[in-house]
Amino acid sequence: MLTLLTDLVRRTRQHHAIEHATIHLLAARFPQRQFSGFSDPAGFTIYGDVTTFDVQRAVGDALLRLQAGEQELAIHPNCGTNLAASGVLVTLVALLAANSRRGHLERFSVTLSLVLLTLAISRPLGFRLQEYTTLANVADRWVAEVRPLRLGSMPAHRVLFDSR
Numbered sequence: 001m002l003t004l005l006t007d008l009v010r011r012t013r014q015h016h017a018i019e020h021a022t023i024h025l026l027a028a029r030f031p032q033r034q035f036s037g038f039s040d041p042a043g044f045t046i047y048g049d050v051t052t053f054d055v056q057r058a059v060g061d062a063l064l065r066l067q068a069g070e071q072e073l074a075i076h077p078n079c080g081t082n083l084a085a086s087g088v089l090v091t092l093v094a095l096l097a098a099n100s101r102r103g104h105l106e107r108f109s110v111t112l113s114l115v116l117l118t119l120a121i122s123r124p125l126g127f128r129l130q131e132y133t134t135l136a137n138v139a140d141r142w143v144a145e146v147r148p149l150r151l152g153s154m155p156a157h158r159v160l161f162d163s164r
Helices: 002-029 052-067 080-099 104-133
Strands: 037-040 043-047 142-152 154-161
Touching: 002 037, 002 043, 002 104, 002 142, 043 142, 052 142, 052 154, 080 104
Parallel strands: none
Antiparallel strands: 037 043, 043 154, 142 154
């Protein structure tokens, strides 16, 4: 059971790295468009207005570049890990500061100062956390399928990997 769980986590981390690398490449090729993604043990979903061919090409290039050692592609500045780190830390700091027995104006200025400091600290922390939520060693990952989806009015593509 532990081996299965370990394998699912490893695959999710690998897919997360490939998702980030794919988004880096799509953003470079289509700088006016917005992209986002979500990874899981079976693969990932890319949200954004591009063709299936463009996604297939970006995923293939992402895999090759990660396998060639471009590990920096596995880290993305707009990753949800960064947002989560910022959100948790800012919320904790704001709760702590809001519970002080100071006057409203002093409490506001202290809270604002601490929140701004926390935001500055949380960005590098989010990048550091991505080293644990992604895994750039993707030599054992093979794309099985890239298929277009439409989630409401939002175009997307589901990228699935061979389960070997």
